[in-house]
Amino acid sequence: xxxxxxxxxxxxxxxxxxxxxxxxxxxxxxxxxxxxxxxxxxxxxxxxxxxxxxxxxxxxxxxxxxxxxxxxxxxxxxxxxxxxxxxxxxxxxxxxxxxxxxxxxxxxxxxxxxxxxxxxxxxxxx
Amino acid sequence: xxxxxxxxxxxxxxxxxxxxxxxxxxxxxxxxxxxxxxxxxxxxxxxxxxxxxxxxxxxxxxxxxxxxxxxxxxxxxxxxxxxxxxxxxxxxxxxxxxxxxxxxxxxxxxxxxxxxxxxxxxxxxx
DNA sequence: TATCTTCTGCTACAGATGTAACACATGGGC
DNA sequence: GCCCATGTGTTACATCTGTAGCAGAAGATA
Numbered sequence: 311x312x313x314x315x316x317x318x319x320x321x322x323x324x325x326x327x328x329x330x331x332x333x334x335x336x337x338x339x340x341x342x343x344x345x346x347x348x349x350x351x352x353x354x355x356x357x358x359x360x361x362x363x364x365x366x367x368x369x370x371x372x373x374x375x376x377x378x379x380x381x382x383x384x385x386x387x388x389x390x391x392x393x394x395x396x397x398x399x400x401x402x403x404x405x406x407x408x409x410x411x412x413x414x415x416x417x418x419x420x421x422x423x424x425x426x427x428x429x430x431x432x433x434x435x436x
Numbered sequence: 437x438x439x440x441x442x443x444x445x446x447x448x449x450x451x452x453x454x455x456x457x458x459x460x461x462x463x464x465x466x467x468x469x470x471x472x473x474x475x476x477x478x479x480x481x482x483x484x485x486x487x488x489x490x491x492x493x494x495x496x497x498x499x500x501x502x503x504x505x506x507x508x509x510x511x512x513x514x515x516x517x518x519x520x521x522x523x524x525x526x527x528x529x530x531x532x533x534x535x536x537x538x539x540x541x542x543x544x545x546x547x548x549x550x551x552x553x554x555x556x557x558x559x560x561x562x
Numbered sequence: 563t564a565t566c567t568t569c570t571g572c573t574a575c576a577g578a579t580g581t582a583a584c585a586c587a588t589g590g591g592c
Numbered sequence: 593g594c595c596c597a598t599g600t601g602t603t604a605c606a607t608c609t610g611t612a613g614c615a616g617a618a619g620a621t622a
Contacts, residue, residue: 314579318520332599348582351600356579370588370599384532387521394444395513400539401546406510408550413526418554420527424534425551428544440609458569474612477570482609496569496618 311362311378311386318383319343320353324363325380329373437488437504437512445469446479450489451506455499 313321323338324330336350354374357363362378396402407413413421439447449464450456462476480500483489488504522528533539539547 313520315516315520316580345580346582347599348584349580352581353579355601367600369590372600381532381536384521385536387517388529388533388537390441391513391517394439394441395510399546400533400537400543403514404543404546404550406507407514407526408546408553410507410511411514411526413554417526417530420525420530421551421554424530425547427534428539428547442610471610472612473569474614475610478611479609481571493570498570 311360311383312390313362313383313387316353317357317362320350320357321362321376321378321380321383324374324376328375329366330375331371331373335374437486437509438516439488439509439513442469442479443483443488446476446483447488447502447504447506447509450500450502454501455492456501457497457499461500 319339319342320335323335327334327338332347332351332354335354336345336347339345339350354363354365354372358365358374362376363374364377365372365374367373392398392400392403396406445465445468446461449461453460453464458473458477458480461480462471462473465471465476480489480491480498484491484500488502489500490503491498491500493499518524518526518529522532
């Protein structure tokens with residue numbers, strides 16, 4: 311499932327706060343995006359059409375919840391990035407990151423954590 | 437600079453083989469995409485309009501070369517991914533990768549390489 | 563030079579995306 | 593029960609993207 315930029319913004323709120331109304335989402339992104347209520351509504355409706363969100367009505371208000379998990383969406387996004395820009399492989403991406411990107415200390419910590427995890431898994435697998 | 441999927445396919449060829457004609461590109465992607473000559477031409481023209489490619493005519497044929505480097509494009513792509521899906525941080529991405537994605541041995545090697553590089557740089561910086 | 567091949571520039575059109583207005587429905591407060 | 597605020601569904605429209613056809617220009621070939 312491919313999400314557009316606007317859809318990611320909406321989904322990021324839905325994942326954190328589901329079930330949410332259109333107004334809830336609006337309040338959350340208003341400052342950042344300047345969207346109108348209508349815009350939010352349209353985006354959420356389209357996400358329902360795509361099967362990414364479910365909608366349930368309570369009184370006259372619709373509440374939205376994710377049908378696609380954040381992890382699923384993230385996996386797809388990474389896959390797309392790899393396919394478009396990195397020969398389809400993580401290796402290529404990681405190499406680029408190592409050579410070209412500046413990592414913050416926080417990022418470095420995350421990386422260390424990642425290694426621990428990988429190591430652990432390798433150990434328990436063998 | 438944001439590239440679409442079709443544009444990535446074209447650019448991946450241009451970066452490897454510049455300067456290229458539309459036909460060169462076509463021959464390279466034809467099997468994979470089934471594009472017609474016209475389609476390739478349109479994509480290349482649009483990339484020129486966007487300032488991503490330069491065009492030079494020799495005889496009656498146009499040859500295209502990148503104005504945007506692959507690294508630049510990759511950086512943008514990564515940035516977009518991070519902003520959309522990972523709180524804008526590498527840390528978040530790497531954490532996801534560690535927890536959720538299966539890495540091949542090759543990927544693991546690339547990762548090790550990445551660590552060596554990072555380590556080296558840290559060492560020479562301190 | 564007449565013709566064939568190939569390239570260019572222009573035009574087209576459907577679907578996705580960003581953004582929003584508007585008319586109408588309705589639940590909640592008075 | 594009536595009105596208002598808020599929500600809904602519908603429609604709109606510009607831009608971007610995917611995909612391609614066509615007419616005319618210009619090398620290439622005989």
